[in-house]
Amino acid sequence: MSLYAAVAVSGFRRHSTYRVATAAGIFTNTVFGLIMAYTYIALWDQRPHLGGYDQSMAITYVWIGQALFITVAVLGGGFQDELIERIRSGDVAIDLYRPADLQAWWLASDLGRAAFHLIGRGIVPMLFGALFFDLTMPGTPLTWVFFILSVAIGVVVSFALRYLVVLSAFWLMDGGGVTTISGLATMFFSGMLLPLNVFPGTLGEVARLLPWSALLQVPADIFLGVHTGSGLLKALAFQAGWAVVLLGTGRALQAVATRKVVVQGG
Amino acid sequence: MSDGLIELDGVEKVFDVRRRAGLLRRERRQVRAVDGISFTVPRGEMVGYIGPNGAGKSTTIKMLTGILTPSGGRLRVAGIDPSRERTRLARRIGVVFGQRTTLWWDLPLRDSYQLVRRMYRIPDDRYRVNLERCVELLDLRDLLEVPVRQLSLGQRMRGDIAAALLHDPEVLYLDEPTIGLDVVSKAKVREFLRSVNTEQGMTVLLTTHDLTDIEQLCSRVMVIDHGRLMYDGGLAELHAVGESERTLVVDFERELPPVELPGARCERVDGPRQWLVFPAGSSAAPLVAELAARHPVVDLSVREPVIEDVIARMYAESSAVV
Amino acid sequence: MGESRALLEGLRCYGLISAMWIRSTMTYRASFVMTTFGNFAATVLDFVAILLMFSQVDSLGGFSLPEVAFLYGTSSTAFGLADLLMGSMDRLGRRVRDGTLDTLLVRPAPVLAQVAADRFALRRLGRISQGSFVLVWALTHLDGLQWTPLKLLLMPVMLLSGAGIFSAIFVLGGAFQFLASDASEVQNSFTYGGNTLLQYPPTVFAKDLVRGVTFVVPLAFVNWLPALRILGRDDPLGLPGWVDLAGPLVAVACCAVAGLAWRTGLRSYRSTGS
Numbered sequence: 001m002s003l004y005a006a007v008a009v010s011g012f013r014r015h016s017t018y019r020v021a022t023a024a025g026i027f028t029n030t031v032f033g034l035i036m037a038y039t040y041i042a043l044w045d046q047r048p049h050l051g052g053y054d055q056s057m058a059i060t061y062v063w064i065g066q067a068l069f070i071t072v073a074v075l076g077g078g079f080q081d082e083l084i085e086r087i088r089s090g091d092v093a094i095d096l097y098r099p100a101d102l103q104a105w106w107l108a109s110d111l112g113r114a115a116f117h118l119i120g121r122g123i124v125p126m127l128f129g130a131l132f133f134d135l136t137m138p139g140t141p142l143t144w145v146f147f148i149l150s151v152a153i154g155v156v157v158s159f160a161l162r163y164l165v166v167l168s169a170f171w172l173m174d175g176g177g178v179t180t181i182s183g184l185a186t187m188f189f190s191g192m193l194l195p196l197n198v199f200p201g202t203l204g205e206v207a208r209l210l211p212w213s214a215l216l217q218v219p220a221d222i223f224l225g226v227h228t229g230s231g232l233l234k235a236l237a238f239q240a241g242w243a244v245v246l247l248g249t250g251r252a253l254q255a256v257a258t259r260k261v262v263v264q265g266g
Numbered sequence: 267m268s269d270g271l272i273e274l275d276g277v278e279k280v281f282d283v284r285r286r287a288g289l290l291r292r293e294r295r296q297v298r299a300v301d302g303i304s305f306t307v308p309r310g311e312m313v314g315y316i317g318p319n320g321a322g323k324s325t326t327i328k329m330l331t332g333i334l335t336p337s338g339g340r341l342r343v344a345g346i347d348p349s350r351e352r353t354r355l356a357r358r359i360g361v362v363f364g365q366r367t368t369l370w371w372d373l374p375l376r377d378s379y380q381l382v383r384r385m386y387r388i389p390d391d392r393y394r395v396n397l398e399r400c401v402e403l404l405d406l407r408d409l410l411e412v413p414v415r416q417l418s419l420g421q422r423m424r425g426d427i428a429a430a431l432l433h434d435p436e437v438l439y440l441d442e443p444t445i446g447l448d449v450v451s452k453a454k455v456r457e458f459l460r461s462v463n464t465e466q467g468m469t470v471l472l473t474t475h476d477l478t479d480i481e482q483l484c485s486r487v488m489v490i491d492h493g494r495l496m497y498d499g500g501l502a503e504l505h506a507v508g509e510s511e512r513t514l515v516v517d518f519e520r521e522l523p524p525v526e527l528p529g530a531r532c533e534r535v536d537g538p539r540q541w542l543v544f545p546a547g548s549s550a551a552p553l554v555a556e557l558a559a560r561h562p563v564v565d566l567s568v569r570e571p572v573i574e575d576v577i578a579r580m581y582a583e584s585s586a587v588v
Numbered sequence: 589m590g591e592s593r594a595l596l597e598g599l600r601c602y603g604l605i606s607a608m609w610i611r612s613t614m615t616y617r618a619s620f621v622m623t624t625f626g627n628f629a630a631t632v633l634d635f636v637a638i639l640l641m642f643s644q645v646d647s648l649g650g651f652s653l654p655e656v657a658f659l660y661g662t663s664s665t666a667f668g669l670a671d672l673l674m675g676s677m678d679r680l681g682r683r684v685r686d687g688t689l690d691t692l693l694v695r696p697a698p699v700l701a702q703v704a705a706d707r708f709a710l711r712r713l714g715r716i717s718q719g720s721f722v723l724v725w726a727l728t729h730l731d732g733l734q735w736t737p738l739k740l741l742l743m744p745v746m747l748l749s750g751a752g753i754f755s756a757i758f759v760l761g762g763a764f765q766f767l768a769s770d771a772s773e774v775q776n777s778f779t780y781g782g783n784t785l786l787q788y789p790p791t792v793f794a795k796d797l798v799r800g801v802t803f804v805v806p807l808a809f810v811n812w813l814p815a816l817r818i819l820g821r822d823d824p825l826g827l828p829g830w831v832d833l834a835g836p837l838v839a840v841a842c843c844a845v846a847g848l849a850w851r852t853g854l855r856s857y858r859s860t861g862s
C-alpha cells in the first residue's frame with residue numbers, strides 16, 4: 001500500500017514542477033469560464049429554471065467545470081501518452097514483470113496528478129468566478145466533503161475509461177483514432193459543453209446514465225445541493241458502480257493483453 | 267591572419283541566469299560561458315574543438331553558426347558576421363548536430379536531400395555531382411529509398427552529414443559526429459571527413475568526446491574550459507602537455523610475471539591479462555611487435571586516454587608550474 | 589525591397605516544408621483519415637451544443653439560430669484558415685526547450701516560416717469544412733437578408749481579414765513562448781477561446797468584455813462588426829458605421845505588431861539562448 005502512496009505522491013510532485021504551464025492553464029480556464037458564463041446567463045435569462053438550475057447555479061456549474069476540466073482529464077492526457085508509448089515500444093513487458101500491479105500503479109499516479117490539478121488549477125478559476133459572479137456555494141462543510149469524495153470517484157472513472165483506451169493500443173498499433181473518439185465522447189457526455197440536465201428528452205436521459213456523467217455532472221450536482229439525503233448516496237453509488245465496472249473491465253482486458261505480450265515475448 | 271576563414275577576436279558570451287531562491291525571490295547572476303576567446307582557422311584546416319561538458323564548446327559553435335549573438339568581441343566566418351547575416355552565412359556553412367537529425371523521419375532519405383536542394387537552390391548539376399560523391403563515399407546507395415525511421419543510428423548520421431554537404435559549404439561544423447556509433451560507422455565517417463578535407467580542401471571544425479576522432483583527423487586541436495581557450499596546437503604536444511597515456515591491454519596464453527618493455531610500464535596484472543601504459547604521443551606498433559616477438563599473445567587492444575583525464579592533468583601541470 | 593524578398597522567400601520555404609509534411613502524413617493514410625474525421629467531429633460538437641441550447645430557447649441574446657449559426661460559421665471558417673496556416677506556432681516552446689530550434693536557425697530561410705510550416709496538418713481542413721457547412725446552412729436559412737454589393741464584397745473580405753487577425757494572434761503567442769516556453773496554453777485563450785467567443789452574439793457578453801475584444805485584442809473585427817453589418821443589426825458599442833469595414837486594416841496592423849513581437853522574441857532567444 002505504501003508503494004502506491006509513494007507513486008501517488010510522485011505523480012503529484014511531477015506535475016507541480018510545471019509552474020509556468022500551470023499559470024498558463026489557469027489563465028485559459030478562466031478565460032473559457034468567463035465566455036461560457038455569459039452564454040449561460042443569456043440562456044437562463046430566456047429560461048430561468050432550465051434543467052432545474054437557477055441562473056446562479058448555472059454559472060456555478062460553469063466554474064466547477066473549468067475547475068475540474070484538467071482534474072478529470074476531459075481531453076485525456078496524464079499517463080495516457082506515456083503508457084501508450086511503452087506498449088508500442090514493448091517496454092510494457094518489463095512493467096508486467098514488476099511486483100506492482102500495472103493498473104493500480106497508474107491509477108495511483110493519476111490520482112496524484114489529479115490532486116495537484118484540483119489544487120493547482122481548480123482553486124484560482126473558482127475564486128475568480130466567485131469574485132465576479134453570484135455563485136451558489138455549498139451550505140455545509142459536509143457538502144464540501146461529499147463533493148471532494150465525488151470528484152475523487154470521478155477521477156477514478158475517468159482513469160478507468162482512459163485505461164481502456166490505452167489498452168486498445170495492444171491491438172491497434174495506431175491508438176490515435178481511439179484516443180480522439182474517446183476525447184470527443186468525454187467532452188460531450190461529461191456535460192462540459194452543456195449540463196446534461198439541459199439535454200432534451202431521451203438524449204438527456206441516456207447521457208445521464210453513461211459513465212461520463214460521473215466526471216462532472218454528478219460532482220457538480222452534489223456541489224450545487226441538487227442531491228441530498230438518499231439521493232446523494234445514490235449519486236455516489238452510481239459513480240462508484242461505474243468505477244468498479246470499468247476498472248474490472250480494464251483488469252480483464254489487461255489479463256488478455258498480458259497473455260498476448262507473454263506469447264509474443266516467449 | 268587575414269586569410270583566416272574563421273576569425274575570433276576576444277569573443278565573449280555572457281548569460282544572465284536566474285535561479286529560484288526561495289518562494290518568490292530570484293537570484294540573478296551572470297555566467298561567462300565564453301570568456302574572451304581568440305583564434306583563427308585558415309581555409310582547408312581540420313580542427314578539433316574539445317572540452318568537458320559545459321565548458322563553452324557548443325556556445326562557441328552556436329556563435330559561429332549565427333544561432334547566438336556574441337556579447338562582445340569580433341567574429342567573422344568567410345568574411346561574414348554570423349549574427350548579423352544569418353541566412354547569408356547559412357548558404358556557406360554546413361552544420362551537423364550529432365544528437366539532432368534534420369532528416370525527415372517518415373520519408374525516404376532521398377526526399378530530405380530534395381528539400382535541401384530546393385531550400386538552398388542548388389543548381390541541378392552541382393546537386394547531382396555532390397549527391398553522387400556523398401552516396402559513393404558514405405555508402406548510401408542502398409539507403410536512398412529507405413524511410414529514415416528504418417535507418418540505424420550510424421546510417422542516419424551518415425545521411426545527416428551528406429545533407430550538410432550538398433550545397434558546397436566552405437566550412438563544415440560537426441557537433442559530436444561519432445557519438446553513439448558502432449566501430450564500422452565511426453570508421454566510415456572519419457574516412458569521409460578526411461577525404462572532404464584533403465581532396466576538396468573543406469575547412470572542418472568538430473567537437474567530440476572521442477580522442478580517436480581528433481587523433482585520426484585533426485592536425486590541430488583546441489581545448490576550451492570554463493569559457494577560456496586552454497590549449498591551441500598539435501595533438502602530440504597536447505599529450506605531452508597533458509602527459510596523457512594510452513593503455514595496451516594484453517591477454518597472454520598463460521599467466522606471466524609483469525612484462526618489462528622499453529617505453530612502457532606494467533600497471534596492472536590480472537591472471538593472464540596485463541595492462542601496459544605508454545605515452546599517448548608514441549605509436550603502439552613497435553610496442554606490439556616487440557611484445558609479440560617475446561611473449562605468446564592471444565589478444566590485445568589499445569585504450570585511448572579520456573579527454574577529461576588529459577585536461578585534468580593539464581591543470582595539474584599548470585598549477586604545478588605556478 | 590529586402591522586406592518583400594524575405595516575405596517571398598518565407599512563403600516559398602513554407603510551401604516546401606508543408607509539402608514535406610503532407611507527404612509524411614500520407615504514409616499513414618488510415619491515421620490521417622481518422623484524425624481528419626476527429627477534427628471535423630470535434631468542431632461539430634460545439635455547434636451541437638449551440639443546437640441543444642436552441643432546443644430549449646428560440647433566441648440567445650436576441651439572435652435567432654440562423655443568425656448565431658452565421659456568426660459561428662464566419663468565425664470558425666476564419667479561425668480554421670488561420671489554424672491550418674499558423675496552428676503550429678504553439679509548438680515553438682517545445683522546440684526552444686529541446687533545442688531543435690537551433691537546427692532551423694542554421695538554414696537559409698526565415699525562422700517564422702519554418703516554425704509555422706512545422707507539422708503542417710491537412711487534417712485541420714476538418715474545421716474549415718465544418719465551419720463553411722454551418723455558414724452555408726446559415727445563409728440559406730436567414731430570412732429577409734438584404735444583399736447589397738457592399739455586403740457581398742464584405743463576405744470574403746471578412747473571412748480573409750479574420751484569418752489574418754487570428755494568424756497574428758498565433759504568431760504573437762509563438763513570440764511569447766520565447767519568453768515563457770511552457771506557456772503555450774495562454775495562446776489557446778485567445779485563439780480557441782476567441783473563436784468560441786465570436787460564435788455567440790456580442791449582446792450576450794458584458795460591455796467591458798466587448799470593449800476589450802474591440803479595442804485591446806481586436807477580435808471583434810474578425811466577424812462581429814462586419815457580420816452585424818451584413819445581418820443589418822446595430823453593434824452594441826454604437827461605433828460609427830465605417831468601423832465595420834475596417835477589418836483588413838486591423839488585420840494588417842495586427843500582423844505588423846505580431847511581426848515586431850516575433851522579431852523581438854527571436855532576438856532575445858539569440859542573445860540568451862534559452
